[in-house]
Amino acid sequence: MSVLQLENVSRWYGNVVAVNGVSMNIGPGVTGLLGPNGAGKSTLIHMMGGFLAPSSGTATLDGEPLWQNPEIYRKLGLVPERETAYDFLTGEQFILAMAKLHKLPDPNAAAKRAIAAVEMEYAQDRTIGNYSKGMKQRIKMASALVHDPPVLLLDEPFNGMDPRQRLQLMDLIRQMAAEGRTILFSSHILEEVERLASQIEVIVAGRHAASGDFREIRRLMTDRPHLFLVRSTDDRKLAAAIIADGSAGSVQLTDKGLKIEATDFQRFTWLLPQVARDSKVRLFEVSPADESLESVFSYLVAK
Template sequence: MSVITIDQASRWYGNVVAVNGISMTVRPGVTGLLGPNGAGKTTLIALMSGFVAPSAGTVTLDGEPIWRHTDAYRTIGLVPERELSFGYLTGRQFVLANAELHGLADPGAAAERALEVVEMTEPAGRRIGTYSKGMRQRVKLASALVHDPSVLLLDEPFNGVDPRQRLHLMSLLRRMGAEGRTVLFSSHILEEVEQVARQIEVMVSGRHAASGDFGQIRRLMTDRPVQYVVVGDDDRALAGALIAEPSVVAVALRRAGGVDVSVSDFGAFTVRLPQVARQHGIRILELTPTDESLESVFAYLVGG
């Protein structure tokens, strides 16, 4: 079983700091690396896979530095976010080439096993340039699995994958985690992470914002103040009724109609809103969150 340890790792490019003072440990099982676009997730995965060196700090695999440690590639499988540039190859040729680069005893058999795992055996004879985005993602995964790595790093693996393929990929990642592999995947979509990983690492603006069990992170996110616009058939009566609720911090009438509501506990608010409306004979016409972007969630986690 393999463990990746990141200790005060930073990476900068000239005056641009991509990741800053990151410390975390990635253990066997499935870990979700969550953060908005531009948070530094791709750079962190590049550090963990040995593709770039830390400008400061250390990144180790089972106690050995990953940078310039070529034996680490026998252990690590990487699925990058960037698109494949080998459209002229068939899927089978691409996976087989990776098997041969690893010096496997029977590269052909290894390639077929990997293609079967990701359900790409049938279309493997077609050129990659004819594949859908989801099929290209699965071929990248097959090439990463061809040498049976104990560590699998995936950068936004669900991008462009259709719902059926997404469910298959989620099931595959869970299974590999249950087998004892160390699996880390990045995503900017909370629901994707929730369905696959229990251990979550959150990044914001190149910094490590939060770490822990998904339930703990979820509670941090759901307990933060949330802004809503509620539109009813009697906005003044609605505002008066809502301000008396313990979960409501503030209300304000909107000139264009509706009520701005600041909520400290949206779980309690979503339960009480229909009850309050019924008690006061108010019909709710619309309920819209106004700050539900991941950027606002992560900003709250780091106090921004």
Template sequence: MTERSETGGAGGRPPTGNPSELILENVSRWYGNVVAVNGVSMKVGPGVTGLLGPNGAGKSTLIHMMGGFLAPSSGSVTLDGTPIWRNPGAYRSLGLVPERESAYDFLTGEQFILAMAKLHKLPEPGAAARRAIGLVEMEYAADRQIGNYSKGMKQRIKMASALVHDPPVLLLDEPFNGMDPRQRLQLMDLIQRMAAEGRTILFSSHILEEVERLASHIEVIVAGRHAASGDFRKIRRLMTDRPHIFLVRSADDRRLAAAIIADGSARSVQLTDKGLQVEAIDFQRFTWLLPQVARDADVRLWEVSPADESLESVFSYLVAT
């Protein structure tokens, strides 16, 4: 069971004050002649934001700059209007889970989280450490050395270290790496609860399914550049130059298929055991015409659903452009 405080919040207490906002303005970072991030601007506010991109796209570099561990070569990164770089006070509001291992293998899980609580100068470090360990369901292994943890257990203890001071902002770099399905579901549930409390949570991933399950809002980074921002379904619908695939079920799929082909409102129609797979060129035109075509053919529509309205479709398109 996940431990909750008397306030009922997943993180122990709901954030106080105004919601926190991270703002990146024309941020770049280069190493010699290598440009890792190039002119990225974005805002990250309350809720869950997915930072999506292939390996090597610059996601970790962006998160390190948001966390104050890396200076922008140009541009600015601010938290609630205050620059993060060389601002130790920002860490009272930030919790970071880096992709690389950041725990000391010779310490037990409890010793590590307790040390983090003391570094934050919390008034009751022992209670804070126990609460954070409970949130990630690691009580059973708290007295074991971190060096004996599995990859998934190390990920969870890193998450506990980010939560120990109950920050309103969380930066999570590939947080689900190495977790088994149960661990992933538990962490997803925790992230969703914390977002519902008003926290600002950004997590990076190259796994489309993870982002699609947690975040309706995405920021896409491709080759160090900001490729897209917004609701991935809306982004998909803006791709008017790409075919849109629909699954259509009706009272008479064969008759409807013949009517769609005769109407010319789709590029292709395929009859499958799940219904009709229709490839439409113009998303808006097809969704407007289909009910009319079905009515004229005297066929009742049962289901019309986009078969490619997924992050996989969005991501493939953005990487190719």
């Protein structure tokens, strides 16, 4: 049972702070590293993978430093977000080369098992340069699995995959987690994390914004103020009724409709159609005005 540990880890490039004072423990099971693009997820994974030195703080695997410690690669498999395979090699040649680099006792058998695990036997004799994005993701996964590591770091592993490939990889990750492996995968897509991760770590602008299971993170996101744009047949009448109820923090009348900040999300979403019906106002549009991951996570950071 392997544990990755970050203690007050920061990483900066000149005056740019990519990761700022992050502490977390990643244990057995599936942990989702969730955050918008540019939040610092890849930088964290590179430090956990021993490819990047923390500017301050410590990053360890089972108590051993990750930086400048080649022995940790016996325990660790990495699927980076960027393309890292050699396009002129076939899938089988690439995985076999990885098995030989790890000095496995039977590299051919190990390569065969890894390719089968990601269901790429049908394409193993084709050159990687002719693979689709999803196929390249799967062959990278095979390269991370070839030495059967107890720890896996997966950086946006589902990018470019079609629905069938996503389901197959999700099933594989669940299976490996059930075997007791420690798996961390990054994503900016809530649905991927919800379906896979038992523990979620939220990163925003290089900072650790929240931690917990999906219900806790969902509650934090749902309980925040929500901004809606509403258009109707009588915006003024609707605004008066909403203000009278008190479920909205503010209501602004604009040339595009009503801008409503709902402080009680559940009550507001239940109340709005009731108020519209009672006031004999027809709703044309009800749309969230702040549902980007950046705005959601920024609220978590500010808490």
